[in-house]
Amino acid sequence: MFQMKAVEMVHWDFWQRLTVPLDAQIVTIIGPNGSGKTTLLDAMRTLLAIKCSGKRDYKRYVRNNREAFAYLRGVVDNPRRPSGGLYPTPFFPIVSDTVTLLCRIKKQGGDWVRHYAILDGDVALELAEGQAQWLGVQEYRRRLEAAGLTPAVAEVLALEQGDTDKLTEYSPRQLLDLVFQVFGDKDVLDNYQRAREEQRATELELEALTRQEEVLEGRVETMKTRANRHLEWRQLQHSIARLRDEALPVLGYLDGKASVAGLWRGYRSGYHALNRARGEHADTLELVARLKAAEVAADAARGAAESARQAAQDAFMTAKSEHAGVAGQLKERDRLQALAGKEYGADAAALAAQLAGLRDRADTLKDGLRALKQQREDKSQQLEALELGRGRAPDEVRHFRAALDEAGIGHAMLAELVEVTDARWQGAVEALLRPYRHVVLLDDPADRRAAWQLGERQRYRHFIVPERASPPAAKPGSLLEVVRFSAKAPDWLYRQMNSVTRVEDASAGATVDGDWITRDGYFRERRGARHIGVAPHDYAFGEAARQSRLAALREELKRLNVQILADEEQLVAATREAAGLADYLSGMDAIRQLDGRAEEFAALEARKTSLEAEIARLGAVLAEAAAEKAAADTRYGDARLAHDRVCQREQDSLAAYRQQRQEVDGARRQLRRLLAELREGAARLPEGALAPEHIAALEDEFDGAADARHQLNYLEERLGNGEWETDDAVLQLKDKLVDDLAQIDRERRRRQAEVDRSRELTDDARAAYIGKLRATVRAYGQNVRRLGELAGIGVEVELPQLANDDAVLAQAGLVLKFNFDQKGMMGMNDGEASGGQQVMKSLILLIALMMDEANPSGFVFIDEPFAHLDIFNIDRVAGFLKATEAQYLITTPNTHNVNIFAPSELTLATRKKRPGETWAPPILQARRRVEGAEPAP
Known part of the structure; x- marks a missing residue:
C-alpha cells in the first residue's frame, strides 16, 4: 500500500490554500479543540474518497469559505512491490515513485459534486487541471482499492475522534472478517460466497427451469392430445368424405339395382293380383246384377201375391159381410119363433x-170396435210403411228428426246403417244394440253445437254423435264379424262390438276371457251376466228385423180383424135382440110376423146356405193367397238379403281392386323413379367406380348401403357431438412446444452440468484456499503477539477451526485474550480492562493489520490515541509504533504530556481562525532533527 507524502488544500473549510508535508512515519497533529485537526484528517479522507468522521461530509467544509470550488491535492509514493507480478506498483501502469491524487469539488446544478484524477509524478495544481482525466467516485475508489486501500482499511481510516478502541468491541467473527478483509482474503471468500450464491441462484433458476419444463411437459401432453384430436378429426372428415362420396353412391347403386329387381318381381305379382281382383270384381258385379234382378222379380211376385191376397180377402170379407147380414135377418126369425113359442103375459118390467x-x-x-179399428188403422199404416222400407219411430224421435231437417242438419239413425249378415245372430245384435237404436249420427261434425242445442231444447234422451269413423277389421268370433255398416258409425260402437265374443250358450261362455253373448241375448260383461234379449217383433236393425216386424204386424192385424168380426156379430145380435124386445114390448104379434115373413125367411135361409159354401171356398182361396203372399215375402226378403250381402262383397271386392290398383300404380311409379335414380346415379359415379374389383372390395368392407349409411351417421354424429380441434395450426404448435421442451431439457442438462462442475471447482478451489486462510490467521496472530511483546502485553490467540464448509466458515471467529501487568488473561471487551487498556488493545489490533509482510507499507489515521493513556503507556505506545513500517497520522490535543511527541518525526500544529479574519492561519510544522541528515528545505 502507498503512503502519504504531502497534501494541498484550496478553499477547504477556512483554509484558503495550504500545503501540509506528510513525509514521515509518524506525523503528530496537535492543536486546541476546534483548530482543524479533524478538518485536516477529513481533507485526506475526502481525497481518498472515504467518508468523513462523525456526521460531517465534504460539503460542510466547502460551504464555509463561500467559494464556488475547492481542490484537494495529495502526493503519495508508488513503491515497487517485493513480489513483483503483473502489477509491480500500486498505481500500475504508473511506475513513477510518486503519484498525484487530485479531487475537484465544485457546484453543479445547485449541488456540490466531486471529481477525481490520478496523475503520474508530483504535478502542481496549476498544471494538474490541464492534464487530469477526471474519474467518478466509484471508479476512483476501485483504482485506490487496487492500490491497497481496501474497504476494510477505509473503514479503519474513517474511525471517529476518540474511537480507536472500537476494534475491541468487535466479536470474534467480526474480527476474523476484518483480518480477512485487510489481508485481501475476504474478497476471495466473498467471491467464493458469491459463487456459491450464484450457484444457489442458478440452482433456483434450474428449479424454476425444471418447473417450467414440467409445466411445458403438461402443455406438450395437452397439445399432443389436441393434436391427436385434430388428427382424429381429419381422419373422421376423410372417412365421412369417403363414405359419402365413394362408398355410398356405389353401394346405393348396387342396392338400388337389387331393389329394382325385387320391386319388379313384386310389381309383376301385384299386376297378376290386380288382374285377378279385376276378374273377381267383374264376377261380383255380374252376381250383383243377377241378385238385383232376382230381388226385383221377387218384389214383383210379392206385389202380385199381395194383390191376389187382397182380392181374395175382399171377396171373402164381402161374402162374410153378406152372410152376416143374412144370419142377422135369420136371427130375427129365430127370435120371432122364440117369442111365438112363449106365453104372453110376461113381466113387462x-x-x-x-x-x-x-x-x-x-x-x-x-x-171397443172403435178402439180396435183405430188399432187396425195404426197397424195397417205401420205395415204399409214397413212394406215400403220405412219404419215407424217413436214420436220424440220423429219430432227431433223433423227439427233437425228443419234446421238443415244432415243426419242418419244408427238403425238405418246396421245390417246383420248372419240371421242366426240377429237376436244377439238386437239385444246389444237396443239402447242405441235411436242414436243420431251427424253427417257434418261442424253441426254438433246446433244439434246439441236442439237436443237440449227438446230433451232428446238418445245420443247425438258428431264423430264417425270407418269400421275396423273384425276380430274372429266377435259380434262385429256378423254386422255390416252401410256408412260410417261411432268408433266406440266398433270397439264395443269387437270386444264381445259370440258363444252358443253360457257353458261355452264360461271358458271365454272377456265379454260374450248368446244367440238369444244372454250377455256377460264386467258387472256380471244377464238376459237382455228382444222380442222378434221389436227388432229394429236390418232386413231381418223388418221381416220380423212385418210378420208380427200381419199376425196382429189378423187378430184384430178376427176380434172386430166377432165384436160386430155380437153388436148386430144385441141390436136385433134389443129391437125385438122393443117390438114385443110395443105389442107386436110374433106369430103374425112369422107368417107374414115366411117366404122372406125361407129365401134368407137358402141364401145363408149358399153363402156359407161360398165363404168356405173363399176362405180357402184367401188362405192360399195369404200363404202365397207369405212365401213371396220370404222369397223377397231372402233375395234382398242375398243382394245386400253380395253388395257388401261387391264393395269389398271393389275396395280390394282399388287397393291393388293403387299398389300396382305406386309400384310402377316407384319402379320408374328408381330406374331414373339408378341412371342418374350411374352417370354421377366416377370412372371405374363400378369395376368388379372395386365393388368386391366395398362389399367385403360393408354389408350394404345401409351398413355404410349407418357408419356414416355414426361418424357424423360422433363428429357433431365431439369436441374437436379444427385448426391445423395445433400441429405446428405441438411441434414447436415439443422442440421448446427439448431445448429446455438440453438447456437444463447443460446448465445442470455447468452448476455441478462449478460447484465441484468452487469446492475444490475453496478447499485449497483454506490453507491460505489459515496462514493469514496465523500471520495476524503472530503480528498481534509480536506487538504485544513490544508493548509488554501478553497476547493469547485462539485460531479458528477453518474447513471447507459453509456452516463452519460462517461460525468461525478469531478469539484474542490479553494479559496486562501479569494480572491474568482478559477478553476483547469483557469489561475488566480500563480505558487505557482498551486503547492499547485497539492499537495492537489496528497496527497488526498493517504488518503484512507482502504489503508492508500503508498509513493509518489515529484520532487522539493517547486520550486515556498515562505517561508510561504513552511511551509504550510510542515504542511499538516505531517498530512498525506503517505511516501514522496521529491527532492529539495540546494539553497532553510532552511524551506524546516522542515517536513523532513530524509535528503539525493547527491554530484557530482569529475573529474578524476570513481565513484561518496556516498550519505550523516541526520536524525532528535526525543526526547526520540534511535539514529539510
Whole structure:
C-alpha cells in the first residue's frame, strides 16, 4: 500500500490554500479543540474518497469559505512491490515513485459534486487541471482499492475522534472478517460466497427451469392430445368424405339395382293380383246384377201375391159381410119363433130391464170396435210403411228428426246403417244394440253445437254423435264379424262390438276371457251376466228385423180383424135382440110376423146356405193367397238379403281392386323413379367406380348401403357431438412446444452440468484456499503477539477451526485474550480492562493489520490515541509504533504530556481562525532533527 507524502488544500473549510508535508512515519497533529485537526484528517479522507468522521461530509467544509470550488491535492509514493507480478506498483501502469491524487469539488446544478484524477509524478495544481482525466467516485475508489486501500482499511481510516478502541468491541467473527478483509482474503471468500450464491441462484433458476419444463411437459401432453384430436378429426372428415362420396353412391347403386329387381318381381305379382281382383270384381258385379234382378222379380211376385191376397180377402170379407147380414135377418126369425113359442103375459118390467142391458152392451161393443179399428188403422199404416222400407219411430224421435231437417242438419239413425249378415245372430245384435237404436249420427261434425242445442231444447234422451269413423277389421268370433255398416258409425260402437265374443250358450261362455253373448241375448260383461234379449217383433236393425216386424204386424192385424168380426156379430145380435124386445114390448104379434115373413125367411135361409159354401171356398182361396203372399215375402226378403250381402262383397271386392290398383300404380311409379335414380346415379359415379374389383372390395368392407349409411351417421354424429380441434395450426404448435421442451431439457442438462462442475471447482478451489486462510490467521496472530511483546502485553490467540464448509466458515471467529501487568488473561471487551487498556488493545489490533509482510507499507489515521493513556503507556505506545513500517497520522490535543511527541518525526500544529479574519492561519510544522541528515528545505 502507498503512503502519504504531502497534501494541498484550496478553499477547504477556512483554509484558503495550504500545503501540509506528510513525509514521515509518524506525523503528530496537535492543536486546541476546534483548530482543524479533524478538518485536516477529513481533507485526506475526502481525497481518498472515504467518508468523513462523525456526521460531517465534504460539503460542510466547502460551504464555509463561500467559494464556488475547492481542490484537494495529495502526493503519495508508488513503491515497487517485493513480489513483483503483473502489477509491480500500486498505481500500475504508473511506475513513477510518486503519484498525484487530485479531487475537484465544485457546484453543479445547485449541488456540490466531486471529481477525481490520478496523475503520474508530483504535478502542481496549476498544471494538474490541464492534464487530469477526471474519474467518478466509484471508479476512483476501485483504482485506490487496487492500490491497497481496501474497504476494510477505509473503514479503519474513517474511525471517529476518540474511537480507536472500537476494534475491541468487535466479536470474534467480526474480527476474523476484518483480518480477512485487510489481508485481501475476504474478497476471495466473498467471491467464493458469491459463487456459491450464484450457484444457489442458478440452482433456483434450474428449479424454476425444471418447473417450467414440467409445466411445458403438461402443455406438450395437452397439445399432443389436441393434436391427436385434430388428427382424429381429419381422419373422421376423410372417412365421412369417403363414405359419402365413394362408398355410398356405389353401394346405393348396387342396392338400388337389387331393389329394382325385387320391386319388379313384386310389381309383376301385384299386376297378376290386380288382374285377378279385376276378374273377381267383374264376377261380383255380374252376381250383383243377377241378385238385383232376382230381388226385383221377387218384389214383383210379392206385389202380385199381395194383390191376389187382397182380392181374395175382399171377396171373402164381402161374402162374410153378406152372410152376416143374412144370419142377422135369420136371427130375427129365430127370435120371432122364440117369442111365438112363449106365453104372453110376461113381466113387462123385467123385459124393460133386459132391453136396457142389451142397449148398454151394444154401446160397449161400439166403443171397443172403435178402439180396435183405430188399432187396425195404426197397424195397417205401420205395415204399409214397413212394406215400403220405412219404419215407424217413436214420436220424440220423429219430432227431433223433423227439427233437425228443419234446421238443415244432415243426419242418419244408427238403425238405418246396421245390417246383420248372419240371421242366426240377429237376436244377439238386437239385444246389444237396443239402447242405441235411436242414436243420431251427424253427417257434418261442424253441426254438433246446433244439434246439441236442439237436443237440449227438446230433451232428446238418445245420443247425438258428431264423430264417425270407418269400421275396423273384425276380430274372429266377435259380434262385429256378423254386422255390416252401410256408412260410417261411432268408433266406440266398433270397439264395443269387437270386444264381445259370440258363444252358443253360457257353458261355452264360461271358458271365454272377456265379454260374450248368446244367440238369444244372454250377455256377460264386467258387472256380471244377464238376459237382455228382444222380442222378434221389436227388432229394429236390418232386413231381418223388418221381416220380423212385418210378420208380427200381419199376425196382429189378423187378430184384430178376427176380434172386430166377432165384436160386430155380437153388436148386430144385441141390436136385433134389443129391437125385438122393443117390438114385443110395443105389442107386436110374433106369430103374425112369422107368417107374414115366411117366404122372406125361407129365401134368407137358402141364401145363408149358399153363402156359407161360398165363404168356405173363399176362405180357402184367401188362405192360399195369404200363404202365397207369405212365401213371396220370404222369397223377397231372402233375395234382398242375398243382394245386400253380395253388395257388401261387391264393395269389398271393389275396395280390394282399388287397393291393388293403387299398389300396382305406386309400384310402377316407384319402379320408374328408381330406374331414373339408378341412371342418374350411374352417370354421377366416377370412372371405374363400378369395376368388379372395386365393388368386391366395398362389399367385403360393408354389408350394404345401409351398413355404410349407418357408419356414416355414426361418424357424423360422433363428429357433431365431439369436441374437436379444427385448426391445423395445433400441429405446428405441438411441434414447436415439443422442440421448446427439448431445448429446455438440453438447456437444463447443460446448465445442470455447468452448476455441478462449478460447484465441484468452487469446492475444490475453496478447499485449497483454506490453507491460505489459515496462514493469514496465523500471520495476524503472530503480528498481534509480536506487538504485544513490544508493548509488554501478553497476547493469547485462539485460531479458528477453518474447513471447507459453509456452516463452519460462517461460525468461525478469531478469539484474542490479553494479559496486562501479569494480572491474568482478559477478553476483547469483557469489561475488566480500563480505558487505557482498551486503547492499547485497539492499537495492537489496528497496527497488526498493517504488518503484512507482502504489503508492508500503508498509513493509518489515529484520532487522539493517547486520550486515556498515562505517561508510561504513552511511551509504550510510542515504542511499538516505531517498530512498525506503517505511516501514522496521529491527532492529539495540546494539553497532553510532552511524551506524546516522542515517536513523532513530524509535528503539525493547527491554530484557530482569529475573529474578524476570513481565513484561518496556516498550519505550523516541526520536524525532528535526525543526526547526520540534511535539514529539510
